[in-house]
Amino acid sequence: MSKMNRRDALRYGAAAAAVIGSAVGAQILATSSSAAPSPTTAPADPDPRDFELDYRGKKIKGAHGKAETKHSHQVHINGRKLAVMPIELPAAADASGVSLGFISALNHYEPVLIDEDRNKDGLLKLARQAVDALGDSELTALASTEHDHGR
Amino acid sequence: MGVRKNARNLTSTEKAAFVSAVKQLKAQTTGRNYDWYVTTHINYFASVGGIRYAHQSPSFLPWHRQYLIEFERALQVYDPAVSIPYWDWTVDRSTTGAPFTADFMGGNGSGGNGPITTGPFAGATNWRINVGSTTSTSLRRAMGSATLPSATQVTSVLGNSTYDAAPWNSSATSGMRNRMEGWATPNLHNVVHVWVGGHMGQQDSPNDPVFWLHHCNIDRLWSQWQTRWGFDTSRYLPAANTTGVVDLNEPLQPWPDVTPASVLNHSSTYTYA
Numbered sequence: 001m002s003k004m005n006r007r008d009a010l011r012y013g014a015a016a017a018a019v020i021g022s023a024v025g026a027q028i029l030a031t032s033s034s035a036a037p038s039p040t041t042a043p044a045d046p047d048p049r050d051f052e053l054d055y056r057g058k059k060i061k062g063a064h065g066k067a068e069t070k071h072s073h074q075v076h077i078n079g080r081k082l083a084v085m086p087i088e089l090p091a092a093a094d095a096s097g098v099s100l101g102f103i104s105a106l107n108h109y110e111p112v113l114i115d116e117d118r119n120k121d122g123l124l125k126l127a128r129q130a131v132d133a134l135g136d137s138e139l140t141a142l143a144s145t146e147h148d149h150g151r
Numbered sequence: 152m153g154v155r156k157n158a159r160n161l162t163s164t165e166k167a168a169f170v171s172a173v174k175q176l177k178a179q180t181t182g183r184n185y186d187w188y189v190t191t192h193i194n195y196f197a198s199v200g201g202i203r204y205a206h207q208s209p210s211f212l213p214w215h216r217q218y219l220i221e222f223e224r225a226l227q228v229y230d231p232a233v234s235i236p237y238w239d240w241t242v243d244r245s246t247t248g249a250p251f252t253a254d255f256m257g258g259n260g261s262g263g264n265g266p267i268t269t270g271p272f273a274g275a276t277n278w279r280i281n282v283g284s285t286t287s288t289s290l291r292r293a294m295g296s297a298t299l300p301s302a303t304q305v306t307s308v309l310g311n312s313t314y315d316a317a318p319w320n321s322s323a324t325s326g327m328r329n330r331m332e333g334w335a336t337p338n339l340h341n342v343v344h345v346w347v348g349g350h351m352g353q354q355d356s357p358n359d360p361v362f363w364l365h366h367c368n369i370d371r372l373w374s375q376w377q378t379r380w381g382f383d384t385s386r387y388l389p390a391a392n393t394t395g396v397v398d399l400n401e402p403l404q405p406w407p408d409v410t411p412a413s414v415l416n417h418s419s420t421y422t423y424a
Contacts, residue, residue, distance in 0.1 A: 087207065088322035090335045098322040105284045108196070108354045109333070109344035110297075133352060135264050137287035142355070147197030149207055149321070 049120050051127075058134070060127040064114075073102065073114065075127045081144035082130055084123070087111055105143040106130040153223065153234035153421040155371070158364055159249035160424075161236055166255045170271045172226040172233045173360055177278070188222055189282045189357045191405065196354055203396055204404055207321040209314065209388060210397035211332045212373045213411040215366050217403055220420060222363060234421060237371050238364035240343055241302040246294040256361045257290075260349055264293035267349075272360060284353045292359070293348030304337035309376045314388045319396045326388075327376060331369065340369050371423045382416045 047064040054060075058078050065072035075082040082104050089101045089111060101111025102122065107129045114122030130139075161169070177185040195205040195214070205214045219235055226233045236250070243249045250256045257270020266289035272278040275288040285291075308330045316325035321334035333341030343365050344351045350358040357363075380386055384399055391398045403409045 087334070088318075088320055090322050090324045090329075105354045107352060108356070109341040109352060111334075132264060133293065133349070134285055135260075135262070135287070135291065137285040137291075140284055140286055142193070142282070143284035149197060149203075 049116070049123065051124050055128055056131050058131050060124075060131060062123045062127050064123060071100065073123050075104065075123065075130070077127065077130060077134065077139055080139040082106065082127070082139055083144055083146040084126065085146055085149050087149045102126060103149070104130055105145070106133045106139075152419065153227075154424050155234045155367055155421055156236050156424045158236040158238050158255070159243055161255075163254060165236075168230050168233050169226075169236065170255070170360075172229040174271070174278075175229040176225050183221070183225060186281050188218070188225075189355055192218070192357045193282070193354050195405070198395070199404060201395060202404075203320065206332065207334065208396045209319055209328055210403060210411055211328060212370070213387070213414045214397075214403050216370050216373070216414045216417065217406055217409050219363065219366055219370060220414070220417075221406070223421070235363050235367045237367035237423070238361065239368055240299045240346075240365070241305055244299050250361060250364055251294075256364070258292075259294045260292040264349065265291060267292050278360075280350070280355075280358050283350070283355050283358060290359055291349035292351065295346065296348055297342050297345040299346050300337060300339045300342060305339065305372060307337060308339055309372065309379065312380050314386055316388070319389060319393060331372065339372070340365075370417075374417065374423060377415070384412050384415060387411050387415060 047066065050063050052059070052061045059076075061074075061076040063074040065074075071086045073084045075084050084102050084104050087101050087103055088098045091097050091099050099113060102114055103109070103111050104126055107126060110129070112122045112126045112129075113119040114126075156165070173185070179185070192205065198204075204210055205218075223233075223235050226235075238250050245251070246259045251258050251270075253269040255270065257267045257273050260266060261268050266287065267273045272290050278290050280288050280290060308327060311325075311327035311330065313326045315328040316323050321329065321332075323329040324335060329335040330337060331339050333339055344356055347359065347361060347365075350356060351362060351365075377386065387399050389396065389398050391400070397403055397411060399412050400410050403411065403414075
């Protein structure tokens with residue numbers, strides 16, 4: 001991981017992440033431990049950000065990763081899995097470290113930010129974008145295959 | 152040696168020849184046919200054997216340079232006069248102008264995000280999607296959901312004299328490459344995929360033949376950067392001993408005999424007009 005000092009952060013501050021959503025509210029990995037939810041002994045506890053609803057005639061379901069798998073988010077559209085993959089992005093201009101975006105097989109060049117603050121609806125946004133792209137088609141098995149983007 | 156021209160300047164004959172060669176490669180049933188290129192892009196978008204080759208890495212530019220050279224050679228088997236044209240999206244910014252005309256790439260998707268309805272790639276009979284993330288067997292586009300990069304943004308990216316920088320991935324805040332690829336702003340490459348939409352926004356983006364015109368333009372911009380800052384091997388980074396990425400003299404899989412160093416100077420293979 002890059003170690004940017006304050007001078008570098010100022011110098012390269014113009015290179016903000018090219019993402020959807022507010023970079024200002026991006027979850028910064030360097031400080032994520034303080035923002036992480038408290039450990040829970042009830043694994044069945046639903047994440048308040050999870051969703052299951054109809055959008056443009058399709059059933060979309062989203063489940064956020066929990067605890068140690070907190071970056072393993074799950075999306076299904078009409079019961080078919082859409083692979084969602086994390087990708088490291090430049091931090092916001094006023095922060096250091098990196099921020100974490102997510103891309104899907106369908107939205108492969110347009111990361112969304114997902115966190116528990118300003119971008120808490122990120123996974124829903126990603127799922128809706130996938131439905132927008134699908135139109136009247138459905139996901140194939142190819143869209144369900146996760147792959148490593150080199151975090 | 153081929154000359155890669157601006158798509159807006161192609162004659163009707165040149166456009167027809169490119170389309171014909173692309174369709175013949177699509178119809179090829181053995182060897183590295185069109186769908187091999189689609190599959191290869193999907194496979195190498197991610198890291199392979201722990202190495203990032205095609206995206207989120209310094210070799211984004213040399214990997215796609217070789218990918219285009221291979222594709223162009225495959226087309227030239229059918230028509231030696233064909234070269235890949237480039238789409239300069241700082242100039243041609245309309246969903247109905249070049250290259251999205253009915254005699255070349257065709258236009259937008261039906262209803263704004265459905266199958267395209269004009270041109271030689273409209274409909275599954277003319278152009279069947281065999282390797283896709285969706286069940287659509289017709290080529291789809293959803294154009295205009297983003298803003299194409301401006302000439303000013305291109306100038307600003309090409310003004311970065313350092314090729315790339317640690318951590319050599321999509322979070323790099325310094326250097327030219329991540330700004331060109333588009334995980335850092337200004338975003339030149341990614342946003343064009345988003346602007347075209349449909350298949351171009353998916354992991355199987357080469358299903359849309361405009362993929363080649365877009366990447367030809369990205370390669371042309373890298374060539375302009377090289378003209379300004381140098382074609383020599385010292386301009387590519389990292390030079391050596393960097394895990395997870397392709398150093399200057401390491402193989403650009405799936406072409407084991409090709410390295411970033413070997414593709415830096417393209418002038419004996421093709422030039423840009």
